[in-house]
Amino acid sequence: MSMTITEKILAAHAGLERVEPGQLVNVRVDLVLGNDITAPMAIQEFRRIGVERVFDPERVVLVPDHFVPNKDIKSAEQAKVVREFAREQGLTHYYEVGRMGIEHCLLPEQGLVAPGELIIGADSHTCTYGALGAFATGVGSTDLAAAMALGEIWLKVPPTIKFVYHGQLPPWVGGKDLILYTIGKIGVDGARYKAMEFTGPVIEGMSMDGRLTMANMAVEAGAKNGIVPPDGVTLRYIEGRVKRPYRLYHSDPDARYEEVYEFDVSGLEPQVAFPHSPANVRPISEVGLVEIHQAVIGSCTNGRLEDLREAARVLKGKKVHPYVRLIVIPGTQEIYRAALREGLIEIFLEAGAAVSTPTCGPCLGGHMGILAAGERCIATTNRNFVGRMGHPESEVYLSGPAVAAASAVLGRIAAPWEVQ
Amino acid sequence: MEKLRGRAWKFGHDIDTDMIIPARYLNTSDPAELARHCMEDADPSFAGRVQPGDVIVAGRNFGCGSSREHAPLAIKACGVSCVIAASFARIFYRNAFNIGLPILESPEAAAGIRQGDEVEVDLGSGTITNLTRGEQYRAAPVPPFMQEIIAAGGLINYVRRRLGKDEV
Ligand code: SF4
Numbered sequence: 001m002s003m004t005i006t007e008k009i010l011a012a013h014a015g016l017e018r019v020e021p022g023q024l025v026n027v028r029v030d031l032v033l034g035n036d037i038t039a040p041m042a043i044q045e046f047r048r049i050g051v052e053r054v055f056d057p058e059r060v061v062l063v064p065d066h067f068v069p070n071k072d073i074k075s076a077e078q079a080k081v082v083r084e085f086a087r088e089q090g091l092t093h094y095y096e097v098g099r100m101g102i103e104h105c106l107l108p109e110q111g112l113v114a115p116g117e118l119i120i121g122a123d124s125h126t127c128t129y130g131a132l133g134a135f136a137t138g139v140g141s142t143d144l145a146a147a148m149a150l151g152e153i154w155l156k157v158p159p160t161i162k163f164v165y166h167g168q169l170p171p172w173v174g175g176k177d178l179i180l181y182t183i184g185k186i187g188v189d190g191a192r193y194k195a196m197e198f199t200g201p202v203i204e205g206m207s208m209d210g211r212l213t214m215a216n217m218a219v220e221a222g223a224k225n226g227i228v229p230p231d232g233v234t235l236r237y238i239e240g241r242v243k244r245p246y247r248l249y250h251s252d253p254d255a256r257y258e259e260v261y262e263f264d265v266s267g268l269e270p271q272v273a274f275p276h277s278p279a280n281v282r283p284i285s286e287v288g289l290v291e292i293h294q295a296v297i298g299s300c301t302n303g304r305l306e307d308l309r310e311a312a313r314v315l316k317g318k319k320v321h322p323y324v325r326l327i328v329i330p331g332t333q334e335i336y337r338a339a340l341r342e343g344l345i346e347i348f349l350e351a352g353a354a355v356s357t358p359t360c361g362p363c364l365g366g367h368m369g370i371l372a373a374g375e376r377c378i379a380t381t382n383r384n385f386v387g388r389m390g391h392p393e394s395e396v397y398l399s400g401p402a403v404a405a406a407s408a409v410l411g412r413i414a415a416p417w418e419v420q
Numbered sequence: 421m422e423k424l425r426g427r428a429w430k431f432g433h434d435i436d437t438d439m440i441i442p443a444r445y446l447n448t449s450d451p452a453e454l455a456r457h458c459m460e461d462a463d464p465s466f467a468g469r470v471q472p473g474d475v476i477v478a479g480r481n482f483g484c485g486s487s488r489e490h491a492p493l494a495i496k497a498c499g500v501s502c503v504i505a506a507s508f509a510r511i512f513y514r515n516a517f518n519i520g521l522p523i524l525e526s527p528e529a530a531a532g533i534r535q536g537d538e539v540e541v542d543l544g545s546g547t548i549t550n551l552t553r554g555e556q557y558r559a560a561p562v563p564p565f566m567q568e569i570i571a572a573g574g575l576i577n578y579v580r581r582r583l584g585k586d587e588v
Contacts, residue, residue, distance in 0.1 A: 024565050041449045041489055048576050050585050067447060074447035124487040124511055140489035140515035146579045154565065188434055189481040193510050222484060224510055277434065364443040364486075385438040385485060387461040392442075 002252035004160045005227055006195040009135040009249055013118045021159035021258070029059070031112060032147045033121030035103055036064035038140070040081040042122055045145035054089050055151030061093040061112060062086050063103040066360045071367040101332025101358045104128040104216060104300035108208075109332055111241030115230040115248050120144070120153055125300050125382065127218045131211035132238065133230030133248060138219060158224045159258040160195040160251075161186075165202035167266035172416045174310070175210030176302055176380065176400035178202070178263075179217045180271040184281030185261070192222030194258065197251065202265055203228060208237040209306035216301045217382050220278040272378075272413060273398035276386045284403060284415045294377040295320075295408035296389075297401050298329030298356075299363040302380035305335050307401040312344040314405035314416045315351040321411035326353040327369045329361055353408070365389045371396075378407045423542050424501040424522070425551075426473035430535040431462055433479035437512065440483065440491040449490060451497035458494040472499035475541065477533045479505065483512025492516040502541055504548060504559070506530040517566050518575040524548065529557035 001018050003011065011019040013027035034042050039062050046054075054060045062082050067075035086094035093112060100106065104125050107113050115133035119126060122144035129136035139153070147153045163182060183190070196218045203211065211228045218226025228234075230248045238246075269283035297303075297311050308330060320326045328348045330336035336358060339345050348355050362369030363381040371377055371390035377397070379389065384396035399407075402416040409419050439462040441454055448454070459466040459476075476495065482505035483491060492515045495503060502522040516523045522543055529548045533539060537552040546559035562570070572578040580586070 024563070037443075037446050038487065038489070044449070045576055049579050049583070051583065066443075072447060078447060078449075122487055122489075124485065126487075138487040138511050140487050140511060140518060142489060142518035142575050143514060146575055149579060149583070188484060189507070189509070192481060192507065222481060222509055364446075365438075366443060370444075383436075383438070383485060385436045387442050387444075388438050390444075392461045392464075 002254045002256065004195065004197060004251040004255040005133065005229060005249045006135055006160055006197070006225060007157060009116055009118055010155065010157050019157045021157050023157045024154060025157060026152055026154050027118055028152055029120055029147055030117040031059050031061060031119045032144060033061045033063070033103060033107065033119065033123065033126060034144050035066055035123055036068060036075065036079045036082055037066045038122035038144060040078045041141035042144040042148065043081055043085045045142050046148050049145060049149045051149045054148045057090045058092045060089070060091055060148055061107065062091060063095050063100060063106060065100060065102050066364065067366050068359055069097050069357065099333055101335070102300045102303060102360055105303055105331030105335065108132060108212065109334055111238065111243065114238060114242045114244065114246035115234055116246050120147055124219045125216050127223065127226050128212055128216040128300060130215040130218065130225050130227035131208060133228060133234055135225055135227065137225045158193055158195045160197050161191055162197045162199060162257045162260045164200035164260065164262045165265050166200055166262065167202065167264040169202060169265055170268060172270055172402045173268050174400055175206060175213035177268060177271040178265065179214040180273050180278065180281050180398065181268060183217065183221050183279050184271070186221055188220060188277055188279045189222040191218065194223055196221065196223045196226045198226065198228050204231060207306060208233055209304040212304065213301055217278065220382055270400060270403045270415060272403060273384055275384050275395040275397065278382065278384060278398060287413045290397065290413040291376065291411060292324060292378050292407055292413060293375045294325045294327065294369060294371065295404045296327045296362050296369055296377060296379040296381065297404050298331065299381040300331065301382040302401050303329055303331030303335065305338050307380065308335070308339045308344050311401040311405040312347045314402050314419055315409065316347050318351055318409045318419060320352040320408045324408050324411050326351070326408040327356060327362065328353050329356045330358055332358050362389050378404050378413055380404050423540055424473065425540045426475045426501055427471065428475050428477045428533045428535060428537045428539050429466065429470065430533065431476065431478040434481045434484055435462060435478050436485035437483060437488050437491040438485055441488065441494040446488060446490055451493050454490050454494035455497035458498045467498055470498050470500060473501045474499065475539050476500055476503045477530055479530055480507045482508050484509035487511045489515045489519060492519050492521045496521045504529050517569055520574045524559035526557050526559040529559065532557060
C-alpha cells in the first residue's frame, strides 16, 4: 500500500508495516529537544516520573536560547536549572552561551538531524527539521518529560496536504515569501493537525536555508509537521555534518493526500504579513506607506547565512534611516563567524545596525529590541501576534531579509529594488 | 465525572498563546504568577475578574502559536474550570490533557454561548448546558487514548504506571 513520506517515517518508528491518517501510534524518538523556557518545567515533571536517567544522554538536546544571555535574575535561574540538569545527566548536546545558537538553526547545522529521523521538541518551531526529510513536531513540557524518560511518544498520524510550486522564482523572492504566500492562502488553521509536504521544481531548486525557512513556518498554518522530500541538496547539506546512518524516505507516486495545492510562483512578489496574523499577507506592491521604527533580521526563520547575505546585499554602502533601529542577530555562533569572515558584519555595522550574539531576543518579546506602545517593526521572524515583540499596542510586520533591510534604509516598508 | 459550573468568558478565533500568556512573563513557571497575567493581551481585566469555576469559550484554533505549557497552566491556575472552543490548535490540545485542564470541542457551544452566560459542563457525557439561555450543546467525544490519560490523572501518572511505579 502506498504512503506519504510522513506516514513512512511514523510507521518505521512505530515498528509497523504501514500506518493511516488518524491512527494513534507509539513511536520511538531519535532526538528530543528543550529550551530555557520549556525545559525547566519538563525537568520538574521528569523528576515526578521518578526515573533517574534520561533514556539516552546523546539524544536529549538542551539549548538555552530564548532569554540568553540571561536578561534578568528569573531567567538566569531558569537557565541554571537547565544547565545543572544537563551536567547531572551527562548530556552530550548542551549548548552554552558563546557556543550556542537558536535551537532550530543550531541542530541541523550541528548534524543532529538526519533525513528519515523522528524528532520532537518542546518548541513549536521544531517542525523546521522537516526541511531535511525528517518528521519533526513541537510538543509541550510534559510530553518532553515523558519522552526524556521513555524515548517514546504517542502521536496521531496526520493526513498530508501537498503543495506543489511551479515556475521560476523572481529576484528577491525566496522561501519566506513562498511560505507567507501559502499561509495567506490557507489561513492560520488551514493545515491544523496535518502534514504539509512541500514539493515541485521550485523546492527542488531551493537551498537548504530556504527550505528550513519554509518548514519552520508550517506551524503558523496549524500544521503538525512540514516536510521536504530529501534530494541532492539535502545530501550535500548533511555531508560532513551527519556521521550516523540515516534513511531517505519518499512519498509513493500514488500516496493519498487530503488536498493538493499547485502554485505558479513566476509572478510572485516579496510578501509582507500585516499585524496581527501571519496569514494577513499582502504583496509588497500593495503595502502602501507603513513607517517603521525598528527592523529585526534574525530568528529561527531567517537568521541563517543566506539570509544575512541577502540583507547585506541590500545594505552594502547604505545607511539605516535616522529614525530606525536595525537589529541583526545571526542564528548561531557558526553563522556569526561565517558572516564575519565574509565581511557581512562589517557591512551591517557600517550601515549603522546593532549586531547581537545569537539569541531569540526580540522574536518573542524577550529582550534585545522590545517595542514601546505605538511602535512598528518589520521583522524576519515568524509571528506577529498582539504583543509578540513588546507592548500590546505595538505592531510587527513579517517579511524576508531583503524587504526588512530595504525598510531599515528607507524608514518605511519597502521593496529591495527601491534602495538600489 | 464531576459537573463544572461557571460564567462564560467569550473570546474570538485564533486566540494565540501570546495572548493567553505573553512571553514577557515566561521567565517563571510558577502557576500563581502566570495566573496573574492570564489572557492579558486579549482582555487586561480578565485575570482580576475571573472567578473560580468560570469557563472560557472561544472560536476556532484556540491556543495556536507557541508550545508553551505555561498557557494551559495559567488558565488552570486562575481558576478556569474548562475551555470550550470551536476547535483547538494541536499542541495546546495535548498540553491541556497532559496537565489536566479539561477542554471541549464544540462549534455549537462556541456559537451559542454569550459573554457572562451561566454554563454547566458534564465532562463524562460531553454535554454543555447554557443555563442562561436554556440551550444544550454536544461536545466532540474525547478520543479513547486521551480518556486513558485523564483517567490516570495526567500524562506523568500514565507514564509512571507504564513504568510500574505508583501514582503520585
Ligand atoms: S527565534 Fe523566535 S520562533 Fe524561533 S525558537 Fe526563538 S522565539 Fe521561537
